[in-house]
Amino acid sequence: MILLNQLLQGVFLGGYYALIACSLSFMFGVMRIVNLAHGSIVVLAAFLLFVLADRFEISPWLALVAVVPVMAGLGLLLQRFVLDRSLRGGLLVPLLATFGLAIVLDNALFESFGADTRSLSPYIGDLSYNSWSITEDITVGQLDVLILAVAILLLGGLQVLLSRTRIGRAIRATAEDPGTVGLIGIDARAVYGMATAIAMGMAAIAGAFLAMRATFDPYSGGAQLIFAFEAVVIGGFGSLWGTLAGGIVLGVAQNIGAAIDPSGFFIAGHVTFLTVLVGRVAAGGDLFRFFIRRRRA
């Protein structure tokens, strides 16, 4: 029964990882960029929501309606002024540029907000601690269920966007061959801008749930990035449903590790990640091919 509980809680934790990972996965799928500033961007959104809730007493749910478009707009700027320029320098320059951006964001947040840890849980009423009892031993948190549902909705929504809509077709075509889409009238830079905006909008949603389910501070971005990155790698880079699966595998591994030994949480997660990574590289040849081989599901 304990094991079953750990499995179930692991699945919910995985839903949270998938939620923070889906922007990362989407951006890699479309632009071949690993956005190392992703964790910091998620934390930035969390701070925006916190300021609105703390200073202006706006409910985080309502604030999201404003923060998602603001972050999407920042995404357009990020693409135009950072990613687009660095992409022209080759595959490694965006890594350096986003790494630098992460440092700038983290320290700018530290300058503005100090080292205090914050949380949005006081602003969402009893949702932060209410739960449903499944059996005597197993209870599931309502917020956890909501997070998993949101992750599935976002990934499903992205999948529908990509496979059914005009914009989605343009995004997929640009992901495959940015040099050729111009010949059919698609501006690859505009598509990249839109993709970054979508990714940043999703990062804002991830930031909201990060702040609701736990605490955060200006330097929380790094840890978020690592878990998101591990979820994406386990699931296969650029594959959307793979990201959900990867997040769940990671969450379950961590929870089972923690059940064995309290220090097993991180170890089990990292070992699972490394095993999959090494296995993939061994099976598929060199690391570079591993990164470019997988496409969206």
Added chain:
Amino acid sequence: MPILSVEALDARHGLLQAVRGVSFSVAEGETFALVGANGAGKTTLLRAIAGAHRASAGYVRFDGTDITALPAHTRVPLGIALVPEGRKLFAGMTTEDNLRVAERRDRPGPWTVERVLEVFPQLVPKLKARAGDLSGGQQQATAIGRALMTNPRLLLLDEVSLGLSPVAVEQLYTSLRALMRGGTTVVLVEQDLNRALAVADRVVCMLEGRVVLERAAKETSREEVLAAYFGLGAA
């Protein structure tokens, strides 16, 4: 007024000058063939007309407007479409998606997926297949269909018969002849001289980046074009 005029156009690949002072014009409804040996600059010229390659000097005018400085994606709404060498399909997408991705709201016209399928019936059973899994002929038909979906007034075809079986080439040209008769202006690059002379109204032969021969297809012979092709002086 010609639909397309190219004036003293230069285009480079770094230090290599691929197109040197090329001038010609194409009338609406005309079929215009570019021939020449490998490396003569035909592909670079077509790409410069489509906007995929920057001209380093000279002008490209479309319908009287100077479009030399426009990027490719803004030339498509004007009515220029290039079927690139090597097809350049989106291999992971289905045939249908390869066609639909080129649909444009700002350029309505007669071309729809259904119409493309009428012209290229070999694509009907392959609509849901990945474009990368199609045969060479089907891929080429998809590439042409994709260009047609933008409702072009000027269709640029770069080596559409390259790497195809004779049967596939025949099938393709049967469809293309119908297009040309229908009034679409076509500029095509073709390795097969006989075929170029058979389908085109006018033929231009390029050698080392320059135009060395320009003739009405009816008024020239294979021998005359061949001489120009290899730079044997007669032209």
